[in-house]
Amino acid sequence: MDKFRLAQINKYNVIRCLIRESPINRAIIAKRTELSIPTVMSIVNTLCEKGFIRSIGKGKSSGGKPPEMLEIVADRLFYIGVDIGRTTIRIVANDAMSRQIACLREPTGKTIPERAFVERLSRLIIKFTSSIHAEKSRIMGVGVAMPGLIENGTGKVLFSPDFEWVNVPLKVWLEKLLPFYLLVENANRVLALNESVSAKMDEPLYTTFAVNLGYGIGGALVIGEDLYKGASGSSGEIGHFIINREGPLCKCGNRGCLESLSSGAAIALQAQEAVRKGIPTKIAGLAGKESAIDAACVFRAANLGDKTALKIIGRAAENIGIGLSMAINLLDPDRLILCGGLMKNGPLFFEKIKTSIGKHTMWQAGREVVISIGIKGEYSTANGACRVLADKLWENRNLPI
Amino acid sequence: MDKFRLAQINKYNVIRCLIRESPINRAIIAKRTELSIPTVMSIVNTLCEKGFIRSIGKGKSSGGKPPEMLEIVADRLFYIGVDIGRTTIRIVANDAMSRQIACLREPTGKTIPERAFVERLSRLIIKFTSSIHAEKSRIMGVGVAMPGLIENGTGKVLFSPDFEWVNVPLKVWLEKLLPFYLLVENANRVLALNESVSAKMDEPLYTTFAVNLGYGIGGALVIGEDLYKGASGSSGEIGHFIINREGPLCKCGNRGCLESLSSGAAIALQAQEAVRKGIPTKIAGLAGKESAIDAACVFRAANLGDKTALKIIGRAAENIGIGLSMAINLLDPDRLILCGGLMKNGPLFFEKIKTSIGKHTMWQAGREVVISIGIKGEYSTANGACRVLADKLWENRNLPI
Numbered sequence: 001m002d003k004f005r006l007a008q009i010n011k012y013n014v015i016r017c018l019i020r021e022s023p024i025n026r027a028i029i030a031k032r033t034e035l036s037i038p039t040v041m042s043i044v045n046t047l048c049e050k051g052f053i054r055s056i057g058k059g060k061s062s063g064g065k066p067p068e069m070l071e072i073v074a075d076r077l078f079y080i081g082v083d084i085g086r087t088t089i090r091i092v093a094n095d096a097m098s099r100q101i102a103c104l105r106e107p108t109g110k111t112i113p114e115r116a117f118v119e120r121l122s123r124l125i126i127k128f129t130s131s132i133h134a135e136k137s138r139i140m141g142v143g144v145a146m147p148g149l150i151e152n153g154t155g156k157v158l159f160s161p162d163f164e165w166v167n168v169p170l171k172v173w174l175e176k177l178l179p180f181y182l183l184v185e186n187a188n189r190v191l192a193l194n195e196s197v198s199a200k201m202d203e204p205l206y207t208t209f210a211v212n213l214g215y216g217i218g219g220a221l222v223i224g225e226d227l228y229k230g231a232s233g234s235s236g237e238i239g240h241f242i243i244n245r246e247g248p249l250c251k252c253g254n255r256g257c258l259e260s261l262s263s264g265a266a267i268a269l270q271a272q273e274a275v276r277k278g279i280p281t282k283i284a285g286l287a288g289k290e291s292a293i294d295a296a297c298v299f300r301a302a303n304l305g306d307k308t309a310l311k312i313i314g315r316a317a318e319n320i321g322i323g324l325s326m327a328i329n330l331l332d333p334d335r336l337i338l339c340g341g342l343m344k345n346g347p348l349f350f351e352k353i354k355t356s357i358g359k360h361t362m363w364q365a366g367r368e369v370v371i372s373i374g375i376k377g378e379y380s381t382a383n384g385a386c387r388v389l390a391d392k393l394w395e396n397r398n399l400p401i
Numbered sequence: 402m403d404k405f406r407l408a409q410i411n412k413y414n415v416i417r418c419l420i421r422e423s424p425i426n427r428a429i430i431a432k433r434t435e436l437s438i439p440t441v442m443s444i445v446n447t448l449c450e451k452g453f454i455r456s457i458g459k460g461k462s463s464g465g466k467p468p469e470m471l472e473i474v475a476d477r478l479f480y481i482g483v484d485i486g487r488t489t490i491r492i493v494a495n496d497a498m499s500r501q502i503a504c505l506r507e508p509t510g511k512t513i514p515e516r517a518f519v520e521r522l523s524r525l526i527i528k529f530t531s532s533i534h535a536e537k538s539r540i541m542g543v544g545v546a547m548p549g550l551i552e553n554g555t556g557k558v559l560f561s562p563d564f565e566w567v568n569v570p571l572k573v574w575l576e577k578l579l580p581f582y583l584l585v586e587n588a589n590r591v592l593a594l595n596e597s598v599s600a601k602m603d604e605p606l607y608t609t610f611a612v613n614l615g616y617g618i619g620g621a622l623v624i625g626e627d628l629y630k631g632a633s634g635s636s637g638e639i640g641h642f643i644i645n646r647e648g649p650l651c652k653c654g655n656r657g658c659l660e661s662l663s664s665g666a667a668i669a670l671q672a673q674e675a676v677r678k679g680i681p682t683k684i685a686g687l688a689g690k691e692s693a694i695d696a697a698c699v700f701r702a703a704n705l706g707d708k709t710a711l712k713i714i715g716r717a718a719e720n721i722g723i724g725l726s727m728a729i730n731l732l733d734p735d736r737l738i739l740c741g742g743l744m745k746n747g748p749l750f751f752e753k754i755k756t757s758i759g760k761h762t763m764w765q766a767g768r769e770v771v772i773s774i775g776i777k778g779e780y781s782t783a784n785g786a787c788r789v790l791a792d793k794l795w796e797n798r799n800l801p802i
Binding site: 006075158159219229230231233234235236238240241242244245253254325326327329332334360365366367368397 | 426560575608610620629630632636637638639641645646653654655723726728730731732734735753761763767770
């Protein structure tokens with residue numbers, strides 16, 4: 001490793017430490033980053049001179065003289081994160097401390113023609129960035145989270161079944177429409193990164209598999225603090241695990257993929273079919289009319305004890321558990337985090353999924369895995385996009401630091 | 402990163418470079434390792450003083466004065482690798498250049514009672530190490546590759562379906578019986594590491610998923626040069642992907658696992674059943690008697706055009722392709738390497754597996770993946786055990802370097 005690369009890594013580690021634990025003193029930074037005190041002092045001095053961090057006076061003494069406490073200058077840099085979900089677009093601005101300072105949501109609406117959609121999206125991003133009262137030069141860029149297969153490096157959407165997009169050069173189009181540095185990444189990956197980040201620098205580095213159970217199903221692996229990307233940009237596609245080869249045709253071309261059996265869209269379709277067939281259920285009454293039946297209605301009916309609804313979500317949970325048990329057999333993660341809209345419908349679904357995982361995972365495999373529900377809220381994907389953007393800017397030495 | 406750790410990493414990179422490209426000069430080492438010439442010179446001097454590398458005189462000039470060429474002193478260190486397969490035990494000795502200098506194979510025989518098996522294994526290892534005429538102090542340790550779930554760190558066999566072992570403290574037992582440093586790792590992981598290592602230091606770092614298709618089925622992921630281990634030691638268990646929930650009961654307790662459908666053991670069982678049912682086939686004639694039917698007989702019959710055999714191996718290839726397509730959807734590797742006994746039966750099986758992968762992988766996913774057959778021979782797992790051992794000794798600073 002050359003000295004310049006090492007210096008960059010050391011600087012980045014100091015900043016990550018400050019982001020997580022500000023205010024903090026030099027001795028704790030040295031402990032967390034495993035750097036010597038003189039190295040930390042030299043890095044801190046440079047960051048102070050450039051206005052990226054500042055002293056906020058003396059902290060509590062732990063015996064000797066009270067240490068000087070440092071913090072990140074929060075409004076020195078801002079990152080914009082965009083989550084293009086199939087039903088809702090969410091945009092956030094994060095400050096240099098990775099704190100969300102503004103957000104916006106709007107229905108996604110029609111995604112075709114692609115060009116018209118991207119133009120509408122760019123106007124929305126411009127409206128949002130104008131509203132946050134940050135100097136334009138302080139906005140470091142825009143990170144965009146998109147469902148589907150995104151080509152590594154180019155930010156081209158190779159295939160997004162939910163959006164019915166094929167080979168859409170999303171990053172190139174947005175670059176022409178926006179005056180910002182642009183990054184496009186798979187939505188499940190940025191969500192996984194955001195959900196996996198722990199609050200403290202001194203926690204051990206975990207391996208996390210996070211899965212997004214919503215309109216579609218996808219996942220991503222985070223090893224320590226690094227996103228596992230794969231060779232071409234298509235890793236994490238657990239939604240296209242084949243669970244039942246005689247199952248329904250999936251948008252990807254195969255039969256019986258997990259997504260075609262157990263996604264929010266699949267649950268809604270199964271309920272609509274049950275109503276159409278005249279099977280007795282409370283689902284229709286809750287939805288008003290057949291076309292208004294969505295996964296949320298099915299969960300509401302299930303929570304009221306409706307047998308048809310319980311059967312549909314029971315089957316969905318069983319299948320999701322099978323898919324996740326295969327991910328556990330293959331990845332043996334420390335943590336499995338279940339995120340997305342389907343997880344917001346009460347504890348019943350989570351319990352059923354855990355039961356199925358227990359039943360289908362190979363005996364003794366994944367014994368360390370802690371299974372939990374994502375807790376970082378509806379803007380988690382958008383915040384993850386800011387995080388991936390910041391990492392990328394850092395890696396490319398594209399920050400004024 | 403502290404200076405001591407950095408110095409270790411730099412030294413290790415220099416040695417890896419020497420192992421792969423000896424004889425080599427200082428300038429090339431600097432280029433490959435991204436270190437400065439003075440740093441390389443200082444490391445090289447230390448390694449020469451300790452007798453780990455030596456000068457072999459001047460090389461060809463590329464304009465200026467001819468550079469001094471360096472090489473590893475091959476007989477300075479030896480590593481022992483043991484591959485405990487279900488049918489055969491293989492033992493190798495590798496020199497400091499990672500070259501195999503001796504090998505031994507013996508039928509595995511009875512694996513129960515566990516204690517008696519481990520005692521027999523230890524006698525075999527002692528017999529082998531005595532035969533290689535290396536000073537005992539130059540033997541750095543013994544790396545053992547074992548099929549099944551191996552607990553990270555302790556080297557305990559949590560569960561080995563093939564051996565019918567549960568909670569066998571293999572490493573602890575061997576440590577009491579052998580005068581060497583011991584390491585126990587999952588066989589599929591050490592095989593994957595060995596198959597993934599490229600000959601040159603300047604190749605890009607690939608992500609490799611290697612799968613062992615033999616008596617059982619298992620795989621492992623190698624990211625760059627690092628084995629992906631997982632939290633508890635059970636990663637890579639693609640053999641327990643559930644392919645058909647109505648399938649046969651697997652040794653792991655589930656139904657329709659890939660291993661129960663398509664391993665060497667499963668192929669043999671299916672052929673035995675066909676013969677028992679009186680289905681017309683050449684398999685019985687090739688084997689002599691029903692109990693002697695193994696997977697190799699089925700492949701021989703298939704290569705002669707036998708319809709029953711073709712059907713059995715066609716179904717096995719189809720299922721293996723489904724399992725691998727799920728691994729591709731999840732991992733998006735640069736390389737997929739198929740190893741193990743089943744791959745030694747001609748090109749037909751490989752072609753059928755590739756067809757099934759093409760049919761079942763999500764559209765556009767894994768577009769960069771290069772699929773190949775492992776080429777490192779029957780001692781690849783044993784050599785991989787040497788490699789994992791060397792890495793571990795290095796990591797723990799347990800080498801006299």
